[in-house]
Amino acid sequence: MKKFVSLLLALLMIASLAACGKKANDDKKSSDSKTLVMGTSADYAPFEFMYKGEDGTMQYGGIDVSVGQYIADSMGKELKVENMSFDYLLPSLVKGDFDIVIAAMEADGDRLKSADFSDPYYTDLPPAILVKASDAASYKTLADFAGKSVAAQTGTTKLDIVNDQLTGxxxxxxxxVTDMVNELVNGKVDAIVVDGAVAKQYAETNKDLVIADASSELGAxxxxxxxxxxxxxKGLLPAINAAIAKMNEENKLESFISAADALKDVWQEVTPENPS
Structure with a gap:
């Protein structure tokens, strides 16, 4: 009986060691993968969008896509971009669908509960409020939005701005964001709140939209x-932070911004696929 118990314990130990070895190998395999999967929401030009390339296929472009490519190149990996609605990005990251998320995302308190964040790679223009050009004179201060319908993207700090700063x-x-803009253009909402560069992009490409004067009250x-x-x-942050530091030393963001601006006439509205 003792021999049987000893044999059983030995077999269990071997199985345990094998399982640990497999887990270590699996972890190593995931960290050594030659592909870096980036989740984003490609409806947010100039940061992430899609456009038709010279070969006729749809491609990803934008400041954040260039940042992701730079990080992947510095790590010796191939970048794969996955498109999804913004409010699904972090839940999908938690599930392991992506290695990283780059989507003009701030590291705010709630997000820190479910994800870790790199060093900052870019600071945008201050947030802004887009309104119809014909209504611009009505929105000189934030108080002018009392009783008005103001759209913002689900799960973003811009929705917090509407709730916290646009009293009433x-x-x-x-x-x-594309739906937000369409709702504004069609008069179904009175205004939308987006990041500064996004507001500027839409105001430059749509003569019926302008940035409201009240935007100056929103803060940095x-x-x-x-x-x-x-x-x-997966132990990715050290390499990501090293890439960001080098990217900033080389002033790469200037060329990324220029590349995104060069495509502003061809970027297209797309609907991201959401998890079932």
Whole structure:
């Protein structure tokens, strides 16, 4: 009986060691993968968008896509971009669908509960309020939005701005920025709140939209960071931060911004696929 018990214990130990070895190998395999999967929401030009390339296929472009490519290149990996509505990005990161998320995302308190973040890689223009040009004279201060319908993207700090700073406004959460703009153009909402560069892009490409004077009261922008799963299980942050430091030393953001601006006439509205 003792021999049997000893044999059983030995077999269990071997199985345990094999399992540990397999887990270590699996972890090593995930961290050594030659592909870096980036989650984003490609409805947010100039940071992330899609456009038709010279070969006729749809391609990803934008400041954040260039940042992701730079990070992947510095790590010796191939970048794969996955498109999803903004409010699904972090839950999908937690599930392991992506290695990183780059989507003009600030590292705010709630997000820090489910993800870890890199050093900042870019600070945008201050947030802005887009309104119809014909109504611009009505929105000189934030108080002028009381009783008005103001849209902002679900799960973003811009929705917090509507709720916290536009006293008396009726917040309208929408998943896609393209939907927000269409609602504004069609008169279904009175205004939308977006990041500064995004507001500027839409105001420059649509003569019926302008940035409201009241935008100056919204305060400064918060820097954008790269998100990884909580605890950085794949050990990506050191390499990401090293790439960001080098990228900033080389002033690469200037060329990334220029490349995105060069495509502003061809970027297209797309609807991201959401998890079922």
């Amino acid at each position: 406004a009726n917040a309208v959460p929408l998943a896609l 922008a918060q820097p954008y960071c790269v998100a990884v799963a909580k605890g950085d299980p």
